[in-house]
Amino acid sequence: MKKRSLRRKAPLWLLSAILVCAAAGCTGSTASDAGGDKNVHSGDGDKHVTLLMHFKSATFDPHNDFIPLRAGVTETLTKLDENLRLQGWLASQWEAKGEKTWVFTIRDGVTFHDGTKVDAAAVKASFERAIAASKPLAAGLKIASMEADGQTFTVHTTEPHPALPSEIVSPYASIVNAEAEKSVGKEAFNSAPVGTGPFKVRQFTPNIEAQLERYDGYWAGQPKLQTATVRFNEDANVRAIALQSQEADIVYNIPAESIPSIERNERLKIESVSGLRVHFLLYNQQKPMMQDLKVRTALNLLLNRESVAGDIALGHAAPANGPFNDKLPFGIKEPAQKQDLAKAKALLAEAGYEPGESGKMYKDGAPLELELITYKARPELPLIAQLVQSDAAKAGVTVNIRSVENADTYLAQNKDWDMATYSNLSAPRGDGGFFLNSAYLPGGALNHGKINIPRLTEIVTQLNRTSDSAQRIQLTQKAVAVVNEEIPHSYAVYPNLIVGVNERVINWMPGREEFYILTHTMDVK
Incomplete structure (x- = not known):
């Protein structure tokens, strides 16, 4: 974690994008657009922090949104520590009883925000709610039945599931x-869930903000902060302005181009953390063109990973060689693919495309024209889309860019797209199993491109039944080798997590897992 600023000469396509943005008034929003009053610091002596997030949250339902856990309202049975090792949280210990049974001991002395004791029966009821509310969670946990006896919570799975303790790190397992x-109703509960965390919800305005206050009965000790505000704004420029004007104390996903001006303010700092996320191109294999491996390989060769890392991320990213950061134990050590326009053109020719008089590629009289979906909540992604558009044109490929507000919803509900810029935590449990299952297996929650590679499915299925750590690493790397051969995605970079922080915030650092943000130890000067 360190302050970094790497300045490079911007390429023409990026300069053009910045000029277009300026002409459209991208930086013309006032800081008040970030939501709320100009002075976010409480005037009555209360210790208060304002957190500004980059994604909107339409609900505070902990089983369908990450924000309740990130805001310190809910907790899970297990969590990751700063070294990505699994540790107990609401569960003090756990053990396997045979291949399909796990027994968790629920921590004693924990209460919900309404004072109710947390026991195994309450945990069982919470999991029943979670499984009913979240299909991705239900698919990941593979629970057949559950039992509760005092503080002992027993889970029986439908199949051997050695990774279950790491799967319940998921915020959806809050x-x-x-x-x-049952007493307040679903709508009210989804605006103010009753959790176990250091903060409870005072008021939630969908897509705007959540007002929080500390829970004095918190089991791990009284929180240092008395109140907190979590706000949402998907405009990267507005978020940067909010930090600089001190409307927000902590701002997630600061755009790289704003870092130099922020670092000139001695009251502000940038935390640039090597994380668990990967930016990539997702291919829609519902489209016949994208089913052609030669076309996908050509597009993979057109992707300029070094430009993404250097010119867009300004050094706050590393070129990607697969879904998992090569610094992780299960990441592969091969070099990232270099851009190769000549080879990309040759592969397109093998796929039956020929250049017309204009230089554009044609097949059977139809131009090679692709629809690329992007979204602005992660500021690098629209710029990556423009880089792809520019470099694809050099190979005779026309790329039309369409920006959408909610990428997951759009990609899941529409088939008219060819590829998308996308970003995901590929190792949010400190293990590769989650991403391999959700992104590549048929029916996976992140499999928007309808990927179906039988030999990859076979490896992932074997991984799911394997408990030995060394064998899991080998199987994960074997799966990545297949991914890099079949190219269902093109992995661009491993971006750093860039967070702007006011110096008044103490006893806190952003975590690589992006889960645990507002904590009971966070304090202000």
């Missing part, structure tokens, strides 16, 4: 008082 929902 523990809430499901009984409280």
Whole structure:
């Protein structure tokens, strides 16, 4: 974690993008657009922090949104520590009883925000709610049945599931008082869930903000902060302005081009953390063109990873050689693919495309024209889209860019796209199993391109049944080798997590996992 600023000469396509943005008034928003009053610091002596996030949250339902856990309202049975090792949280210990049974001991002395004791029965009820609310969670946990006895919570799975303790790190596995929902109703509960975290919800305005106050009965000790505000704004320029004007104390996903001006302010700092995320191109294999491996390989060769890392991320990223950061134990050590326009053109020719008089590629009289979906919540992605558009044109490929507000919803509900810029935590549990299952297996929650590679499915299925750590690493790397041969995605860079922080915030650093943001130890000067 360190302050970094790498300045490079911007390429023409990036300069053009910046000029277009300026002409459209991208930086013309006032800081007040970030939401709320100009002075976010409480005037009555309370210790208060304002956190500005880059994605909107339409709900505070902990089983369908990450923000309740990130805001310190809910917690899970297990969590990752700063070294990505699994540790207990609401569970003090756990053990396997045979291949399909796990027994968790629920930590004693924990209460929900309404004072109700957290026991195994409450945990069981919470998981029943979570499984009903979240299909991705249900698919990942593979729970057949559950039992509760005092503080002992037993889970029986439908198949051997050695990774279950790491799967319940998922924010969707947050523990809430499901009984409280029965008295207040689903709508009210999804605006103010009753969790176990250091903060409870005072008021939630969908897509705008959440007002929080500390929970004095928090089991791990009284929180240092008395109140906190979590705000949402997907405009990267507005977020940077909010930090600089001190409307926000902590701002996630600061655009790289804003870093130099922020670092000139001695009251502000940038934390640039090597994370668990990967930016990539996702190919829609529902489209016949994208089913052609030669076309996907050509597009992979057109991707200029070094330009993404250097010219877009300004050094706050590393070229990617697969879905998992090569610094992780299960990441591969091969060099990232270099851009090769000549080879890309040759592959397109093998796929039956020929250049017309204009230089554009044609097949059977139809031009090679692709629809690329992007979204602005992650500021690098639209710029990556423009880089792809520019370099593809050099190979005679026309790329039309369309920006959408909610990429997941659009990609899941529409088939008219060919590829998309996308970003995901590929190792959010400190293990590769989650991403391999959700991104590549048929029916996976992240498999928007309808990928179906039988030999990859076979390896992932074997991984799911394997408990030995060394064998899991080998199987994960074997799966990545298949991914790099079949190219269902083109991996661009491993971006750093870039967070702007006001110097008044103490006892806090952003975590690589991007889960645990507001904590009971966070304080202000």
